[in-house]
Amino acid sequence: MTIDTTPRPRRSVLYMPGANERALEKAKTLPADALILDLEDAVAPDAKAAARDRVCAAATSGEYGSREVTIRVNGIGTPWHADDLRAAAEAGPAAVVVPKVNSAMEVHAIERGLEAAGVPDHTAIWAMLETPVAMLHAEEIARASARLTVLVMGTNDLAKELHAEHVPGRAPLLTGLSLCLLAARATGRVILDGVYNDVQDLAGFEAECAQGRQFGFDGKTLIHPGQLEPCNRVFAPSAEEIERSQRIIEAFDEAQRAGLGVATVDGRLIESLHVDNARRVLALAEAIGALTA
Template sequence: MTELRPRRSVLYMPGANERALEKAKTLPADALVLDLEDAVAPDAKEAARERVCAAVGTYGSREVTIRVNGLDTEWHDADLRAAAAAGPAAVVVPKVNSAAEVHNIERALELSGAPEHTKIWAMVETPVAMLHAEEIATASDRLTVLVMGTNDLAKELHAEFVPGRAPLLGGLSLCLLAARAAGKVILDGVYNDVKDDAGFAAECLQGRQFGFDGKTLIHPSQVEPSNRIFAPSAAEITHARRVIAAFTEAEAEGRGVAIVDGRMIENLHVDNARRVLALAAAVGTA
């Protein structure tokens, strides 16, 4: 299995706040989204763009992305040109609703001279995007990550924010199916109450159980629990090693299955075990 890049915690940082951008250098988030959209007032957009693009290369080996303003805004084109020149790990684009929009983003990056390593992260946050998730996910090899925009989705659905997110589960499932069918990474949406530690942990656990690769975050206090919950536990790592060892022994004896803790182990369980160990190695807990 190829080495996994962990994205357990993906933290939005306001592009207009120089202190926040500096503080991000000390935070253990797997990835950063330097934000030019929601976190920046209209009269601060240009200054924030310059500040964010200058900051991209100052975070060492951290995965750093830039969230540009939406395709229908007056700042989008300039944001893409500046981001292409800065060369972040990815450009995060809000409210992507179709394959055609992905193609337009890709073309704009290419025309602006974006390096090959600058990928597209598409935010899916509308009913239209839920219904077109597969075509969005498969539109381009340059698109590597889907990002759930659950706040905007709830708004457009006229849905309430409730524990367990029942009103959003249909959309979450459609996007997860699309991401896995296309072989792309998918990130869960944000949790709004930064003082509700128990609620945040419960939603992280739900996201992990669903199959998300990690969670987008709005506050530094959310980084540690997100990292912990989306990482394999010590028990899971031990079990994964036992599964691989038992199956390897069974194969050596000419058997196609093995038994671990009374349960039958097949190739699919071995694949899962290898993924657990790959993620553990990537986050330094193997």
């Protein structure tokens, strides 16, 4: 197995309905870092088979440029899961996104199903965490397989399971979000924030992007192209952050040459942990630049 674990931008990850051929065509021109070609919620039961063929053809077309193309299959226990998994394995996208993953055992079953269908080594698993059970078992899910590289928050289903209201600031969801972030960072996985439902409320959406970035999410899943610009902007390092990161690294290097273990930048103490973060910021900025060049 040769999963590519090179850090790459996943600021904006846009769901595209697999039953909509025009949407799949439009996705080729959108500035999303990644696409989730969806066979689950966006597809009616009687359209599942046709959407499966359409999505797999799109994933193998090579027409999406630098965008990371993934396929979301229907969940374990549904009538379509096994066929979706086989077809996705044969298509070999960057990843197969599986909804409502609740245990390490389910990750193992997904991996076995993909490998039995001849999935290529480069195809990863993205696990959606959407239930209280998943929140409480997030670390074991994240550790279950080297093929599992990304955790995706399913905040709509989580709110439903919790009987919680959708409110600004997402207070009812913060415990679950935090548990999954801890699991992602403890296991070295990427983690994506959930969707924002009101596509007309760009101010509210941008505020939630900012909250997600402050929490530590790597990016956000989206349901409308109009959400792409603010999402890409918020989850990218600003010019000020890049400049400050450069100064932090230069100041620390100069301090080390002088035999010192710390430095100061703008009156603040700088240690090696700040340098690590500065290097991460610059690496992300460079990767975004390469993606958009």
